[in-house]
Amino acid sequence: MQQLADSLLQTGFLQGVPTEAGYALVIAFFAFVLLNFIMLIAGVTSWLERRVWARIQSRVGPNRVGPQGVIQWLADGIKNIMKEDIVPAEADRPLFKAAPYLAMMGFFATFAVIPFGDGLVVADLNVGVLYITAVTALVVVGILMAGWASNNKWALLGGIRSAAQIISYEIPAGIAVITVVLFTGSLSMQTIIRAQGWAPWDWFLFANPFLCIASFIFFVSALAEGNRTPFDLPEAESELVAGAFTEYSGLRNLLFFLVEWGNLYVIGALYTTMFLGGWQIPPITEQPVIQGALQFATFFAKSYFLVFVAMWIRGTLPRVRVDQLMTLCWKYLVPITFANLIGAMIWFVLFPNGLAIMRFAMFALGVAVTIYFFSRILFHLRRARPRLRLNPIS
Amino acid sequence: MIYAALFYLIAGLTVFCALGVALSRNVVYSAFFLMGALLGAAGLYGFLLADFVAVVQILVYVGGILVLTLFAIMLTHQIAEVEVSNRSVGRLPAAILVIVTGVGMGLAIFRAPWHTAPSGEPPPTTYGIGEAFLGPYLLPFELASVVLLTALIGAIVLSRRELRD
The missing domain is CATH 1.20.5 (Single alpha-helices involved in coiled-coils or other helix-helix interfaces)
Structure with a gap:
């Protein structure tokens, strides 16, 4: 991105603007574009999820607004914006109001390092994967804040469940990421993608048995970290009304759901980057624009397929109990990931080149x-x- | 100019949040202010081109320790109404302690030879950190792990009722 900013400053329409101000403008522009892109993704995902879920349950789902209901999410968004923003009388006002923004911030920050193409990344950080794991922690703090500030038993229980769940599942997810990092020697998202090829047999998913196991563990843990069914205990409707979001209405409630749907895409993008070869395409064209578009399409298709899988799982599996959730994490996933990591290390020593x-x-x-x-x-x-x-x- | 403004913004935010932690009457507010202070510190690490340390700061302190702290606070009954203050130390000893620490830190700040980080693309730091941990600093690194492990086992022993009785 810095190269782009530099070239714009020297030749483009930013000519004559001071360097730092130019950088700030470019950053602001990218942030604006990304924010709109995310809103679009989260909105369309919300519609698609309802349709897919309806299909799985032999219902119809929203199909009235626009062809097949594709702009249902716009109608919902407008409805939510126009709703009254209610703050409960006994709630902790400043924290109650700040919580959705904190969650939104933690989720939005992850998009800075998601590589949509060879050059299509806002910032290719040297610690990209770790950065994503770190900033998603803000979402937890946001949910906890919402749960506590609502001054409601159900909300508090939901918030605490969310914290316990995310902290627990961060360990298997993190170790699974380390397994991948072991084979690339870098935490940068682009380097991880470049270590793989366009062909499926060059993906890390199929590179060796240990990476394959790590990929499954990562997906399960990521679903749990994203509060997705079968791990959506923080907002279990049958037990906790609506969990941490019980007292929220209107736009603030919508923001939480945007985070959830958007996070689904982040999970897919992260999985695509680490195990499915990211934006790698076969060398068919030299044209940079077409190449970029193809790479973006490849990355988007792969990550959206995973979003679809998550919807599919949500429509198929029942919600687990809290004790089952913790048992699965601490008694199964954590030991398996550590054994898997050791196995991967042995494999790496035996066959350094695969x-x-x-x-x-x-x-x-x-x-x-x-x-x-x-x-x-x-x-x-x-x-x-x-x-x-x-x-x-x- | 914008760079300097950003630095002062983040530094100011860190100091403001740290003051919030110390002066807030409500322990939950203190915990949330602590998050601001930790994030600000991570931002300052970023200014020093220590990207790995910055990210680990967020990962460990915000994602782990802060969430555990909040967890403990929220599980405690009616903690928001509790008057949190330390009455065992009077105003005078506290003031003396503050002055001594303040003067010491001030001296350290003005006497230390400060390095300025070169601007531009940060060089990858993870490789160097890894080499240092597994090379010259292997023993301190392992000792720190042993200390943490001891603390972990201690916590389990303290919290398990059947072992305590």
Whole structure:
């Protein structure tokens, strides 16, 4: 980004502006563009989630506003903006009002390092992956603040659950990230992507068994950290009304949900970066603009596929209990990740340059599992079809 | 100019939040001010081009320790109404302590030879830190881990009822 800023300062329309002011302008511009991009993503995700979820549960879902209901999220947003912003009389006013912004800040800051393409990244920090893990902590503090400031039992319980959950699952997620970092030797998002190739067998997901296990652990832990079903205990409707967000209304409530939907995309982007080869595309064109667009499309498609998987999981699995949540983390995921890390270290010492046969074997295994999965689904669909014939007259 | 303004903004925020931690009557407010102070410190590390330390500061202190502190505060019954103040130390000893510490820190600030960090793209620091931890500073590093492990085991022993009885 600095190169872009420099070139704009020297030749573009920012010519003559003092260097620092120029940088500040470029940063502000990028922040503006990213914020709008995020709003768009979070909004569309909210609509898509409701549609996908409805499809899974044999309902229709929102399909009235626009074709197939694609601008339902705009209608919801306008509705929420126009609603009254209620602060409970007994609530802690300043903290109650500040909490959604804190959560929003922690989530928005992650987008600074997400690499949408070879040069399409706001800041390729040397500590990119660690940075994302660190700033998402602000979301927890925001939720805790909301829970406490609401002065409501359910909200407080939701906030505390959220804190316990996120702190616990940060450990397996962090160790899974370290497993990847072990093979790249860098924490920078772009370096991690460049260490992989465009072909699926060059992805870290299939590089060796340990990275494959790490990828699954990372996905589960990231879902738990993002408060997603089956780990959405902080806002469990059946137990806690709406958890930490019980007392919120209007725009502030919407902000929390924007964070949730947007976080889903961050999880997908992080997973794509670390295990699915990021923006890598086959070398088919030299044109920088087309290349950039293709890279962006690749990255977006991969990360959005993971968003879809998370929706799918949400529609399929029931919510876990608190004790099950903690058991899963501390008794299973943490020991498994540590053993996995040691295994990865041994693998790295044995084969510092990777093992081509293993890569292809893992890829073949992945393809086989996918084919088996879809064949099972087709089998069950075929078996279920005759029973669904409900018209007795014909 | 903007760079300097940013620095003073972040430094001012850090000091303001630190004062908030010390002077706030409500312990929950203190905890949230502490977050501001820790974030400000991370920002200052960023100004020193210590990106790794800055990020670890947020990861460990805001993501771990602060959240645990909030957790403990919120689980304590009606902690917001508790009058938090230390009555065992009077005003005079406290004032003496403040003056002595203040003068000592002031002397340290004005006497220390300050280095100015070069501006521009920060060089990768993680590699050097890793080499230092596993090379010349291996023993202190491992000792720190042992201390932390001891503290962990101590906490478990103290909190488990069946072991205490």
